Amino acid sequence: MxxxxxxxxxxxxxxxxxxxxxxxxxxxxxxxxxxxxxxxxxxxxxxxxxxTSMTAPSWHGENEQIDEVDxxxxxxxxxxxxxxxxxxxxxxxxxxxxxxxxxxxxxxxxxxxxxxxxxxxxxxxxxxxxxxxxxxxGLLNYSGVQKIDAVGEIGLDALHDAEALALGAEVDPSSLKWLMHSRDFVAIRKLKDTNGRYQVQPDPTEAGAYRLLGHPVLVTNRVPVVDGASSIVLWDPSKVxxxxxxxxxxxxxxxxxxxxxxxxxxxxxxxxxxxxxxxxxxxxxxxxxx
The missing domain is CATH 3.30.2400.10 (Major capsid protein gp5)
Structure with missing residues (x-):
């Protein structure tokens, strides 16, 4: 000391x-x-x-001047x-x-x-x-992020739509993670397919860990619930x-x-x-x- x-x-x-x-x-x-x-x-x-702009590489032949990019x-x-x-x-x-x-x-x-x-x-x-x-x-108030508003009752289609936006922005899918309130996580865990099988399975390689559409799930009640509505985030933490x-x-x-x-x-x-x-x-x- x-x-x-x-x-x-x-x-x-x-x-x-x-x-x-x-x-x-x-x-x-x-x-x-x-x-x-x-x-x-x-x-x-x-x-x-x-x-903020592409470097615009292009094809050039032998002894050909290379285009300059600012x-x-x-x-x-x-x-x-x-x-x-x-x-x-x-x-x-x-x-x-x-x-x-x-x-x-x-x-x-x-x-x-x-x-x-x-x-x-x-x-x-x-x-x-x-x-x-x-x-x-906060993460929920960043500017320039991709959004799907007025989702309503959570279902697998909305989760697939979020993943589609991330893939459309060429985000590495192996780095994506979910962040959600515990009540939404429990609701999603209860979702079943037409054969009555649960759609969310625990990760057998890690105690207490879950994956959704192949991505890890982070559960925290720090995600606010306002008038019965909340938010779910699909994000690449390495980009923050x-x-x-x-x-x-x-x-x-x-x-x-x-x-x-x-x-x-x-x-x-x-x-x-x-x-x-x-x-x-x-x-x-x-x-x-x-």
Whole structure:
């Protein structure tokens, strides 16, 4: 454990990785989906260049001049200076720290990881568009994505339509994954063919894993249900970039609440996310129950 200039103990980065960063990435459905995570130092904005036009290669013979092409570039800016951080401060008494049967640090780690992961998933999945870029925009609100609106009662045809849009955009089908609310997942699991056979089967190679049309299914109740309607996402997580301002910072405040004979743990994490290829995200909106 290191000590800052103000005498405040700060847990070393190696310990932070073990206690917070790695468990957080596993606990977060979004971060664990296979998104491209970019670490940055100093909290500076991340600029990701994008080629927006074709390079137009053509056939040429021997000693024939090759056509020149001026490609058009665009960029995605992640972690602008206006982006806020996820912060949490947890206080506990010194008596609890001394008398607890279960180590307080272990219990705090589990609780902090769960809470921060939930907060990040709320933003990464359904975060509203922030005009001044203070919070991440959610997957359901990305601009330029492919959409099928007013789906109604979920059925296999709508799922095939979503896959058709992804294939039409030349998205690698082996990288596609479903993201949906548990109620929609259960409804789809109940779908049967004309012979009464269930259409969704568990993945025999992984415990608790399911596939739908050959694609892995990510289930999370962070997908909002509004007026009985929700959304189902078919996406390629590798086409979404997540910028991480270093790693979560954990600070033990053992003197600040000394007049209460308490300690506190403060965690600060700063993230942002954006699609590298919006067409690799297909939304089924207005999904209702049969």
């Amino acid at each position: 290191a000590t800052s200039a103000l005498g405040t103990p700060e847990i070393t980065q190696e310990t932070v990785d073990q206690l917070i960063t790695v468990p957080l990435q596993k606990a977060s459905v979004f971060l664990n989906a296979g998104v491209r995570i970019i670490d940055t130092n100093g909290g500076n904005p991340v600029r990701v260049p994008m080629l 490609p058009t570039f665009d960029e995605i800016v992640l972690l602008p200076h206006s982006m806020k951080s996820v912060k949490t401060l947890t206080r506990y008494s010194n008596e609890l720290a001394r008398q607890a049967v279960v180590p307080v640090g272990s219990a705090l780690q589990q609780r902090i990881v769960a809470d921060v992961a939930g907060k990040l998933d709320d933003a990464f999945i359904a975060g509203a568009v922030s005009p001044d870029r203070t919070t991440p925009t 970039a997540v910028a991480r301002d270093l790693n979560p910072t954990v600070t033990v405040l053992d003197q600040l609440y000394g007049d209460y004979d308490q300690q506190a743990v403060r965690v600060v994490a700063r993230y942002d996310a954006a699609p590298l290829n919006p067409e690799a995200v297909v939304l089924l909106n207005g999904v209702t129950q049969p």
